Amino acid sequence: MTTFALVGAGPGLGLATARRFGAAGHTVALVSRSAAHLEELAAELARDNVQAQGFAADVLDPASLTAALRTASDALGPIEILQYSPVPRPDFMQPVLDTSADDLEAPLAFSVKGPVTCVNAALPGMRALGRGTLLFVNGGSAVRPHPDRAGTSIAFAAESAYARMLHDALAPENIHAAQLIIPGAIRPDAEHSSPDVLAQRLYDIHHKRDGFRHYAEPVPD
Template sequence: MSSVAIVGAGPGLGAAVARRFGREGFAVALFARNRERLDRLVEGLDESGVQAHGFVADVRRPQELVRALGRAAEELGTVEVLQYSPVPHRDFMRPVLETGPRDLVGPLEFSVYGPVAAVQAVLPGMRRLGRGTILFVNGGTAAVPHTERAGTSIAFAAESAYGHLLHERLAGEGIHVAQLVIPGAITPGHVRKDPDVLAEVLWGMHRERHGFRHFADDLDS
C-alpha cells in the first residue's frame, strides 16, 4: 500500500483531502505541530470511515519533518502523494517597507526549507515506485505579490519557483508536480473554495497530471 502525506493538516482542507484520498484506498498520514489537534483530527476522520495517522512535525525544523515522513513511510507505506499546505503565520504578512531581513527568516523556513526537506524525504520512495505526485497549495500572493504581505509574497514566489523546477525535472520519471493557488480564504459552502470542492480539485490534479499551476478561483475574488 502507498500513502498520502498531508503536511500542515487541519480540520478544513487537510481533513477534506484525507477523506478524498482515503476513499481511494490511500493510507493517510497527517503532519502538524500540535499532538492534541492531530489526535482530534484523526478521531474525526475515523468517525467518517477514514483511518488516518498523525505525526508531529514542525515544518520550520527540516530534520524533524524528514524524520516524521520517514516514520510515516515505514508504518503506512511509501509516500506516493505529498501535499504541502501549512497555513502561514500571521506575522509573516507585514508591509514590505516594515519587513527587514530577520522578518523573512520565518517565511523562508516555512515555504522554502520545509518543502525542500519534504520533497527530498519522499522522492527516493516515489522513484522506487516509478510514480508520484507532489502538490503545493498556496495563497494568492504566490501569483500576485501584495505590498502588505511581503513575507508570504516573497516566500511563496520562491516556493513556486522550486515547484516549477521540480515539475520540469521530474515529469520524465512519472512524478507529477503541481501547485494549487487559492485566492482569499478557504470557505465552507463556497462554490469553488469549500474544503471538499478543493479536495476534489487536488484529487483531479493527481489523476489528470497536466500543467503546473492551477487556480481554485479568480485572483480578484
C-alpha cells in the first residue's frame, strides 16, 4: 500500500481529495499546522473507511515539513502521490506598488521553498517505488499575474516554473509532475470548481498522466 500525502490539509478541497485517493486504496498523510485540526480530518475520513493520519508541520518551516513527510512515509508506507495545495495567507495579496522586497519573503517561502522541501523529501520513496506523482495546485495568478495580488502572482509563477522543470526532468523516471490551475473560488455548488469535482480532476491527472498544466475552468480576462 502506498501513501497519498496532502500538504495543506483542509476541510474543502483537501478533504475531498484525501477521500478520493483514499477510496482508490491509498493511505493518506494529512499535513497542516494544527494537530487538533488534523485529528478531526482523520476522524472524518475514518468514517469513510479511509486510513488517514495527521502530521503537523508549517509550510514556512522546511525542517518541520521534511520531518513530517519522512515520519508519514515510515508510519503509513512510501509516498507515491504528493499534493501541494496550502491556502496562501491574505497578506500575500497586496498591490504591486505597495509590495516591498521584504513582503515577498513569506510568499516565496510558501510557494517555492515549501514545494522544493516537500519534493526532496518525497522523491527518494518515489524512486524506490519506480513511480510517483507530484501535484501542484495554484490560483489563476500563477498564469495571469494580478496587480492587486503581487505576492501570489510572483510566488505562484516561480512555483509554476519549478513544477514545469520537474515535469521534464522526472518523466524518464516515471514520476509525473503536473499543475492544476483553479482560477476562481472553490464552492460546493460550482460546476467545475467544487471540492468533489476538483478532487476527481486531480485523481484523473494522477491516473492519466497526460501533460503538465491543467485548468479547472478557463482563466478570465
